[in-house]
Amino acid sequence: MELELTGLHDSLTAPVSESMNFLNEIAHRFPDAISLAAGRPFEGFFDLADVPRYFDIYRRHLTDRLDGDEAAVRRTLLQYGRTKGIIHELIAEHLRVDEGITVDPQALVVTVGCQEALWLTLRALRRDERDVLLAVTPSYVGVHGAARMADLPVLPVREAADGIDLDDLVAVVRRAKAEGLNPRACYVIPDFANPSGIRLGRETRERLLAIAADEDLLLLEDNPYGLFGDPAGPPTLKALDRRGQVVYLGSFAKTGLPGARVGYLIADQKVSGAPAGQDLFADQLAKLKSMLTVNTSPIAQAVIGGKLLAHGHSLRAANARETETYRGNLNQVLAGLEKRFGELPGVSWNSPTGGFFLLLTVPFAAGDDLLEHSAAAHRVLWTPVHHFYADATPRNVLRLSFSHLRPDEIEEGLDRLADFVREQIR
Amino acid sequence: MELELTGLHDSLTAPVSESMNFLNEIAHRFPDAISLAAGRPFEGFFDLADVPRYFDIYRRHLTDRLDGDEAAVRRTLLQYGRTKGIIHELIAEHLRVDEGITVDPQALVVTVGCQEALWLTLRALRRDERDVLLAVTPSYVGVHGAARMADLPVLPVREAADGIDLDDLVAVVRRAKAEGLNPRACYVIPDFANPSGIRLGRETRERLLAIAADEDLLLLEDNPYGLFGDPAGPPTLKALDRRGQVVYLGSFAKTGLPGARVGYLIADQKVSGAPAGQDLFADQLAKLKSMLTVNTSPIAQAVIGGKLLAHGHSLRAANARETETYRGNLNQVLAGLEKRFGELPGVSWNSPTGGFFLLLTVPFAAGDDLLEHSAAAHRVLWTPVHHFYADATPRNVLRLSFSHLRPDEIEEGLDRLADFVREQIR
Numbered sequence: 088m089e090l091e092l093t094g095l096h097d098s099l100t101a102p103v104s105e106s107m108n109f110l111n112e113i114a115h116r117f118p119d120a121i122s123l124a125a126g127r128p129f130e131g132f133f134d135l136a137d138v139p140r141y142f143d144i145y146r147r148h149l150t151d152r153l154d155g156d157e158a159a160v161r162r163t164l165l166q167y168g169r170t171k172g173i174i175h176e177l178i179a180e181h182l183r184v185d186e187g188i189t190v191d192p193q194a195l196v197v198t199v200g201c202q203e204a205l206w207l208t209l210r211a212l213r214r215d216e217r218d219v220l221l222a223v224t225p226s227y228v229g230v231h232g233a234a235r236m237a238d239l240p241v242l243p244v245r246e247a248a249d250g251i252d253l254d255d256l257v258a259v260v261r262r263a264k265a266e267g268l269n270p271r272a273c274y275v276i277p278d279f280a281n282p283s284g285i286r287l288g289r290e291t292r293e294r295l296l297a298i299a300a301d302e303d304l305l306l307l308e309d310n311p312y313g314l315f316g317d318p319a320g321p322p323t324l325k326a327l328d329r330r331g332q333v334v335y336l337g338s339f340a341k342t343g344l345p346g347a348r349v350g351y352l353i354a355d356q357k358v359s360g361a362p363a364g365q366d367l368f369a370d371q372l373a374k375l376k377s378m379l380t381v382n383t384s385p386i387a388q389a390v391i392g393g394k395l396l397a398h399g400h401s402l403r404a405a406n407a408r409e410t411e412t413y414r415g416n417l418n419q420v421l422a423g424l425e426k427r428f429g430e431l432p433g434v435s436w437n438s439p440t441g442g443f444f445l446l447l448t449v450p451f452a453a454g455d456d457l458l459e460h461s462a463a464a465h466r467v468l469w470t471p472v473h474h475f476y477a478d479a480t481p482r483n484v485l486r487l488s489f490s491h492l493r494p495d496e497i498e499e500g501l502d503r504l505a506d507f508v509r510e511q512i513r
Numbered sequence: 514m515e516l517e518l519t520g521l522h523d524s525l526t527a528p529v530s531e532s533m534n535f536l537n538e539i540a541h542r543f544p545d546a547i548s549l550a551a552g553r554p555f556e557g558f559f560d561l562a563d564v565p566r567y568f569d570i571y572r573r574h575l576t577d578r579l580d581g582d583e584a585a586v587r588r589t590l591l592q593y594g595r596t597k598g599i600i601h602e603l604i605a606e607h608l609r610v611d612e613g614i615t616v617d618p619q620a621l622v623v624t625v626g627c628q629e630a631l632w633l634t635l636r637a638l639r640r641d642e643r644d645v646l647l648a649v650t651p652s653y654v655g656v657h658g659a660a661r662m663a664d665l666p667v668l669p670v671r672e673a674a675d676g677i678d679l680d681d682l683v684a685v686v687r688r689a690k691a692e693g694l695n696p697r698a699c700y701v702i703p704d705f706a707n708p709s710g711i712r713l714g715r716e717t718r719e720r721l722l723a724i725a726a727d728e729d730l731l732l733l734e735d736n737p738y739g740l741f742g743d744p745a746g747p748p749t750l751k752a753l754d755r756r757g758q759v760v761y762l763g764s765f766a767k768t769g770l771p772g773a774r775v776g777y778l779i780a781d782q783k784v785s786g787a788p789a790g791q792d793l794f795a796d797q798l799a800k801l802k803s804m805l806t807v808n809t810s811p812i813a814q815a816v817i818g819g820k821l822l823a824h825g826h827s828l829r830a831a832n833a834r835e836t837e838t839y840r841g842n843l844n845q846v847l848a849g850l851e852k853r854f855g856e857l858p859g860v861s862w863n864s865p866t867g868g869f870f871l872l873l874t875v876p877f878a879a880g881d882d883l884l885e886h887s888a889a890a891h892r893v894l895w896t897p898v899h900h901f902y903a904d905a906t907p908r909n910v911l912r913l914s915f916s917h918l919r920p921d922e923i924e925e926g927l928d929r930l931a932d933f934v935r936e937q938i939r
Contacts, residue, residue: 088731088757090794092786095637096801104800108791111596111803133587135572138812139565146561161559165772170537199625199774199806206805210662211521232804236636238664305514331514346591348625348810360518365534368516374530375522377537378658379632380625380806384774386564387810 141393172197278313279442454481567819598623651901705868880907
């Protein structure tokens with residue numbers, strides 16, 4: 088039996104779906120290229136022995152918690168289990184220690200990475216064809232993908248130097264409402280956004296929360312990189328959230344282990360009309376999860392739980408070396424760009440204070456065709472920014488990532504990038 | 514901010530969503546009840562030491578495969594990874610050894626349990642509001658849930674003594690087409706169905722495949738229990754599939770470890786209009802997965818991969834003790850029902866030859882209210898069959914499960930059940 092692509096769900100022919108595929112595929116086609124494209128965590132400190140070690144630390148913790156009942160420990164770790172997860176209390180403690188967030192563990196759902204947390208939230212918020220999502224744009228490819236798969240259109244909100252153009256946010260919300268649409272939520276990465284690396288200031292955060300309350304809008308706060316930033320930086324939106332405007336989307340892919348595929352969400356909003364005991368938004372999202380992935384592997388959760396326990400619930404403490412690496416890489420890239428492009432008209436870049444990414448502006452439209460050429464002729468990869476707009480219009484901006492590279496790879500990668508850019512300008 | 518239940522996705526207020534919740538919740542409210550309701554695998558052979566042991570076996574295998582490149586091994590197991598999974602070749606070999614299924618490993622996608630495999634398939638097949646799913650009914654609660662969350666209506670196809678009423682299947686398909694609907698697929702558990710325990714005969718399988726080809730219908734074959742059956746039993750639909758009618762949904766929850774949350778799908782259909790290298794249905798499903806859960810934890814995959822390697826790729830060999838347990842339990846339940854209900858008018862049951870379940874017919878409508886009473890007054894749980902019809906109409910049928918119980922629990926559970934049934938008849 089043959090199927091037709093046009094007969095399948097339309098997310099499969101959307102530009103975002105092609106984006107994810109193209110970006111994966113080009114890395115495989117040019118394995119000797121240096122990738123300033125991949126947003127993967129640094130793997131220099133990865134240790135396979137951590138897996139059984141963390142698993143065992145969590146197992147012993149659980150044995151204590153269950154008063155030595157070994158059968159209950161086996162059941163918890165190996166059998167089907169609680170839909171909302173088993174390490175919720177450890178995560179709540181981590182949030183208290185590292186982020187100053189106070190959360191009822193019952194408002195947490197442990198998910199298969201942050202991507203499932205995002206998708207569940209979008210699916211729940213999509214009631215009918217009037218519902219729309221707002222997203223500070225350019226934005227993470229995965230939010231476009233998840234929204235498309237939840238049949239939820241995305242209305243872009245302009246990014247500004249301080250992270251979000253709040254006037255545009257209000258204008259987009261009001262225009263949507265005037266058109267009979269129902270803006271449900273705004274997706275934002277307040278700390279070192281993907282792709283721009285921008286971090287929202289404290290005042291912008293407070294104003295954003297006030298607007299959300301005024302406009303009856305949820306904020307979906309995605310925070311995979313914040314923990315590597317200066318601890319004296321601004322609090323998360325969730326830590327400032329007094330009125331339940333924020334659904335917090337958490338990831339352990341960068342701070343824990345990508346291979347565990349464990350993330351979580353905080354959804355402490357009350358749901359009116361729901362039965363007692365299911366009246367948190369987290370309970371409703373867990374119901375969706377029970378129909379999607381049933382529960383998150385307790386074995387994978389135990390590995391993350393063990394890492395939390397091994398470091399006094401602090402992933403900031405656990406990631407001291409990684410944090411230093413990312414800061415060093417960022418500084419090296421900023422200095423390297425200055426050295427290579429400082430005098431070049433039409434070339435500029437922003438200067439994030441943390442995170443995995445920055446944006447490089449060039450005096451030519453940098454689309455997929457030029458990326459192909461860059462990969463083939465210069466053996467360097469970067470990400471055309473149009474992928475973060477979910478369209479196919481090349482723009483004069485490249486996303487550069489530097490999280491997973493060693494210093495020598497950064498220098499060589501920037502040399503190759505400079506050759507490519509100078510060739511295009513000539 | 515408060516949300517309203519009626520403002521969220523309508524799967525959250527569907528009967529199926531209430532079903533899953535009610536059935537979970539009642540087990541927690543009556544912890545001392547014996548559960549003839551839970552479809553969980555027997556955990557008497559669970560061993561926590563298996564987790565690091567299997568992980569290590571797979572790690573060594575991978576090290577060999579990667580010619581000793583330890584950095585590549587660490588990257589494969591701990592970093593973000595291949596969307597379609599890393600143990601696809603081991604699964605293909607398992608299918609060859611245990612099921613006589615020959616499959617291109619590229620047509621496999623490793624998923625977060627079988628439930629994600631099911632959901633991805635349903636989402637892909639739901640293009641617009643004309644698309645519908647057929648399901649042999651009563652059917653697994655999770656298929657109703659997944660379909661609802663994919664906005665795909667389910668048209669029931671009658672079950673028959675040999676597993677499926679093929680005349681009804683043809684009638685339902687033709688009636689749907691006459692109404693302008695687009696029947697995309699029929700969901701079926703050919704081996705020891707949930708809830709009925711029925712196994713389709715070889716001839717029924719051949720006729721089902723022929724009808725699917727005639728009517729341009731995919732068959733979604735879900736097979737969590739087949740491996741515990743008589744190896745001389747009929748082949749899977751996928752093993753008989755000559756024309757690519759079958760998407761096979763595989764689970765390791767019962768044969769591997771539930772806590773790994775690893776399943777898979779085989780989707781070897783060609784997709785016309787798709788670019789080269791993405792022209793298998795599996796490739797399209799992987800694109801959806803990349804927007805949903807990104808990839809299945811390679812740590813969890815390694816645990817299952819290690820179990821496959823430890824037993825020569827044969828889960829039939831790995832489950833010799835479990836198979837004996839399930840057969841013993843089934844025989845004990847059949848004998849126990851005969852002993853307790855053999856003389857009782859209006860009470861009857863079917864006699865599956867394997868699996869985790871059977872159906873008990875009683876001379877009264879057995880709904881959730883009676884289950885409450887049974888739990889509170891008789892301390893025994895069972896599943897009202899209306900949950901497998903995704904409606905709220907009590908019927909005269911109970912699903913009994915026996916997979917996870919010890920012999921003494923079965924006897925005691927059946928005694929309590931007999932007390933409850935006799936009380937209702939009096």
